[in-house]
Amino acid sequence: MPDPKPFHFLADAREIVSGSELAERARRAEAIGYHALVIPDHLIPQLAPIAAMAWIAAATERLRVAAFVFNNDLRHPAVLAKELASLDVLSDGRLDVAIGAGWNEPEYTAIGLPFQPIRRRQARLAEAVAVLKGAFGEERFSFSGEHYTITGLDGRPKPVQRPHPPFLIGGGGRRTLELAAREAQIVGLAPRLLRGRGDPRSITFEATAEKIEWVQAAAGDRFDELEFNVYPSGAPTIVTDHSRAEARKAAEAARARSGVDVSEDDLLESPHVFIGSIAGLAEKLQGLRERLGISSFMVGPMGDLDPLVERLSGS
Numbered sequence: 001m002p003d004p005k006p007f008h009f010l011a012d013a014r015e016i017v018s019g020s021e022l023a024e025r026a027r028r029a030e031a032i033g034y035h036a037l038v039i040p041d042h043l044i045p046q047l048a049p050i051a052a053m054a055w056i057a058a059a060t061e062r063l064r065v066a067a068f069v070f071n072n073d074l075r076h077p078a079v080l081a082k083e084l085a086s087l088d089v090l091s092d093g094r095l096d097v098a099i100g101a102g103w104n105e106p107e108y109t110a111i112g113l114p115f116q117p118i119r120r121r122q123a124r125l126a127e128a129v130a131v132l133k134g135a136f137g138e139e140r141f142s143f144s145g146e147h148y149t150i151t152g153l154d155g156r157p158k159p160v161q162r163p164h165p166p167f168l169i170g171g172g173g174r175r176t177l178e179l180a181a182r183e184a185q186i187v188g189l190a191p192r193l194l195r196g197r198g199d200p201r202s203i204t205f206e207a208t209a210e211k212i213e214w215v216q217a218a219a220g221d222r223f224d225e226l227e228f229n230v231y232p233s234g235a236p237t238i239v240t241d242h243s244r245a246e247a248r249k250a251a252e253a254a255r256a257r258s259g260v261d262v263s264e265d266d267l268l269e270s271p272h273v274f275i276g277s278i279a280g281l282a283e284k285l286q287g288l289r290e291r292l293g294i295s296s297f298m299v300g301p302m303g304d305l306d307p308l309v310e311r312l313s314g315s
Helices: 019-032 049-059 077-090 105-110 118-136 174-183 205-225 243-258 264-269 278-292 306-312
Strands: 008-012 036-039 064-067 097-100 141-144 149-153 167-171 186-189 227-230 294-298
Touching: 008 306, 019 036, 019 049, 019 306, 036 049, 049 064, 049 077, 064 097, 077 118, 097 118, 097 186, 118 141, 118 149, 118 167, 118 174, 167 174, 174 186, 174 205, 186 205, 205 227, 205 278, 243 264, 278 294, 278 306
Parallel strands: 008 036, 008 294, 036 064, 097 167, 167 186, 186 227, 227 294
Antiparallel strands: 141 149
16 A cells, blocks of 8 residues: 555635735745645636736745636636646746536526536546647647647647646546546545535545545556545534534534435545544544545635644645
8 A cells, every 4th residue: 555645735715815915825825834725716706716826826935826626618728728837837837737627507607608518518628638738748739629629739838847737637526537537646526516506415435435436446557646635515614622513513504405414424524524623633634544545635715724734734
């Protein structure tokens, strides 16, 4: 069995703030021990990811930058490749390429973008990953697919990280996770969604273990090289010495919201739920790494979990 991978923590910096405030947050994240400061990619009140990523990189020396995650349907991959390679050059090689198939239907509707069936979005994502890697390659490349056609493109600049920056591909469905198994370095384990509302069963330990089994079957010999990432979903993050009482309230709220039965034990064991004391959460994350191999955690905004990051980051 391979040695456990070091803990990596990502913080979300979506809030609209001034450049000076974002730079200060980035420097604070770096000092605390966060691995990366990430920006969501949604058409909601938030900073645009590429501009914010550049600002974060300029303000720091070690902190990695990424979206969490780019919606593939919002940009042509050849254009995105140029933007991302430029960020990798400007940051001296601190970029992660995080991308997914897109899922938030109301955003598509708001801008008149067809929200196609998941299989078409997944197929388009697979082609986009091939285009991104082709643009990052050493030579001109061509690509002919159902969704993208590239003819003799020499993507420049080339990224500093070779053969390309690490890819994080996130999703909750089997096809997307199998793509991540074949093409990514970091696999984002997302809850599956039912018509815009979270299914509490998809955040359980058992559901997460099943997703990892899908990845292992598709990854083959490269499975041990993969890093697994999870993020909070299904219940608010609460630092407390009364974890069971808080989990009981969260379980009741989840049942009322979704009509699906979920227990407090389900939530306390879930890789996607952070309810407990800092010491208790540290023990939980160590157990998740030991039992499931999960070592990367996007914890949401900086704040309550900063002491947890200081305790475990890099260990």
